[in-house]
Amino acid sequence: MKPVLALVGRPNVGKSTLFNRLTKSRDAIVADFAGLTRDRHYGQGHLGAREYIVIDTGGFEPTAESGIYKEMAKQTRQAVAEADAVVFIVDARAGLSAQDHDIANYLRRLGKPCLLVANKAEGMTEGAQLAEFYELGLGAVVPVSAAHGQGVRGMLELALDAL
Numbered sequence: 700m701k702p703v704l705a706l707v708g709r710p711n712v713g714k715s716t717l718f719n720r721l722t723k724s725r726d727a728i729v730a731d732f733a734g735l736t737r738d739r740h741y742g743q744g745h746l747g748a749r750e751y752i753v754i755d756t757g758g759f760e761p762t763a764e765s766g767i768y769k770e771m772a773k774q775t776r777q778a779v780a781e782a783d784a785v786v787f788i789v790d791a792r793a794g795l796s797a798q799d800h801d802i803a804n805y806l807r808r809l810g811k812p813c814l815l816v817a818n819k820a821e822g823m824t825e826g827a828q829l830a831e832f833y834e835l836g837l838g839a840v841v842p843v844s845a846a847h848g849q850g851v852r853g854m855l856e857l858a859l860d861a862l
């Protein structure tokens with residue numbers, strides 16, 4: 700079975716952009732993997748000979764009853780439950796938000812391998828701008844730029860090595 704990585708984070712941090720970087724093919728794979736549900740976006744990719752599946756979260760339709768935040772939380776929980784490792788994405792430009800803290804609290808209790816990734820970090824040097832993310836209590840923050848592809852390969856290696 701290929702390892703499953705869930706991309707988790709509040710809206711607009713760049714989950715889908717990173718998903719597109721990490722996957723070369725999408726669709727028609729869900730049927731091949733027992734245990735994966737259909738209402739999320741799955742893709743697959745490989746790093747050398749190491750194959751993996753990625754789940755993008757947030758591409759959902761909030762229903763009137765549940766509202767967007769409940770549905771988001773549900774999507775995140777389900778994706779994380781299916782995953783072997785979680786890639787938790789924060790926005791290096793926007794900085795920490797209350798929602799980032801909520802997600803971090805949830806992930807810390809979960810006990811699954813979790814990699815903290817600061818996206819939109821193109822042109823940033825490690826240090827001041829990234830230091831605040833250590834507050835989340837998830838260890839080192841890995842800077843990437845999903846839009847430019849910077850740091851993505853190294854991040855993926857870390858995520859797969861954490862399994």
Ligand code: GDP
Nearest residue numbers: 710711712713714715716818819844845846847
């Ligand atoms: P999602 O809501 O988490 O799936 O975020 P998206 O992937 O839709 O990206 C949200 C916005 O951030 C879009 O306008 C992207 O173009 C932008 N974005 C994504 N990755 C980067 C990045 O590495 N650098 C910058 N500057 N913008 C990015």
Ligand code: MG
Nearest residue numbers: 714715757758
């Ligand atoms: Mg998205």
